[in-house]
Amino acid sequence: MMEQLQTTRGAMWLRLLTGSAPALHDWPAVRVCDAPLAGQPARWIAVVPDPDNRFPRARNGEVGLVEGWQLAQAVQETIALDRDAPLKRPIVAVIDVPSQAYGRREEAYGIHQALAGAAGAYAQARLAGHPVIGLVVGLAMSGAFLAHGYQANRLIALDDPGVMVHAMGKASAARVTLRTVEALEGLAERVPPMAYDIRNYASLGLLWKVLQAANPAQPDEQDLALVYAALEAALADIRDAPEHGLAGRLQGPHRAASRRVRALLETQWEAAD
Amino acid sequence: MSDIDKFLKRDSFIERNARSRAQALLDPGTFRELAGPFERLYSPWLAMQHLVTQADDGVVVAKGLLDGAPTVVLAIEGGFQGGSMGEIGGAKIAGSLELAARDNRRGTPTQAVILFETGGVRLQEANLGLAAIAEIQAAIVDLRRYRPVIGVSAGTVGCYGGMSIAAGLCSYLVLTREARLGLNGPQVIEQEAGVAEFDARNRALIWSLTGGEQRAATGLADACVDDDSAAIRATVTSLFARGVPERHRSERAAEFLAALAQADTNVQPEVADVRAVYTTTAKGEA
């Protein structure tokens, strides 16, 4: 089989950040490799396109049935590797995923369960004490992001028009909400959580850091140094933190309602028991 | 009792709204609603878009006892915005699961039932809905270490989108024949992949592949029960009695990969194809 030239950001950033470390599996779409972070062994994972995917609806980098379960297996293996280790190795999810795979095969064979495998494994790794860091270098869309990255202790994103986080592509979102794409884009300008760009996303308080890489599509040495420094800082921050949950995402001004609900639940939880 | 008598005597779960479903599950007299409608936790994001809001934002949090055991029921109202997850409804579910896990760490074995009647993320709140779903997933994985988290989807909305992933993380999953469980709704697949891939108007296709009966038959759900409140309650109770599973369905990556390797991906799958691929190993039977 001819080696395909991988040009997606996810593939490129994984290769550069790991110094072209060899893949641990011969999985075409899920790249898993070992490379140091802050001088410690770390596992790095990215989802990349597999144009020859057995599943025809998962040939452009989507997270499909096989990709979801392979992500799960990769993370489970990492947990098993360090089960008796006092210090758990970091797991870096390099994120550039256009969406989940959309297709009849996918629904029939339960793609929702495959993505649950991935999300669950990342969450279990985090709970076991592995520092999980999500680095968004391109797209981070809906189910694919839930499966690969959204369970991270810390989320870092590059500040770039090519970096986007959202729940659904514009055309489908327009169809489902019975609006035009233009109307949706207009709403996105007034309603921050509906926006597609990374600056509006950052305003929601879910990201730990946003990085100004000079050339996110073709990073130079300075860009790599910037990202390494952020990853190392995230690692230190996670190791310092007393707990392994996602509470760090609740601080932003646009999450006031999320905080208020939790406070109210806590107040009422024990009352009159 | 004849089938007609049984049908007439059944107490439809589907016809109950979310609050009523939670009441039907919990032991009589133990239902206590938290962060309820009188707290007026309206969605600020829907209000901003001049859309009518519901006072509980479409999620009912009910604490009580289930067969004597401390239980929190998170009931999603499928009638409001298609049961979609917004910031507040999502926070009610995630926050309750987080408190249930904390209970367990403090010695109280609180367990949870999630009534999934949802299309996934509320697109009017997009990224906050998605973030809330990630937090719900995190909280399920945390709580399920201590006590089972049981998902129920009865219909008519079913369980879709990011919340289908949450359902896949549950310790056990109960469906009715009317319920559907899938990641992408038929409309979205048709939009993304074309009508030949998936005709959103083909109801027979949709239910045959993603309905409760097929999901239970292929091991992606633990039970397919009649639309009857007593039957659903009995099933949930018996599943809690099994305790935390040795391995959750979502941990069976090796088995599922092996099974999928058997699938003939050159053709669109039929009901029988999926049943053949998902034999006992994927279902987790010994």
Add this chain to the structure above:
Amino acid sequence: MEKLEYTFAAGQPAQGRSVTGVVASGDLEVLLEPGAAGTTTVAVQTSVDGYGGNWTALLERVLGPGTLPAARIEINDNGATPGVVRMRIEQAFEEVRS
């Protein structure tokens, strides 16, 4: 989306609170709490604009006589017919009585 507000004379404060209905298409949610003795207030949020006259007429029929308990009522409506609106309001009062 339209907001409407009404005040009516009423009896003694309602003896409890209730929530009925759902903001589903063609339905409405009614929140009812005790009001100050002698006065019932109604705040309506409705997805259908331009029916203020209908709301006034309907609420006048139900609450106009002033014999129902004093309540603070909130209605979140998603295009329900007058028949459904009336049913839900009556249900709201009944839930408090029982």
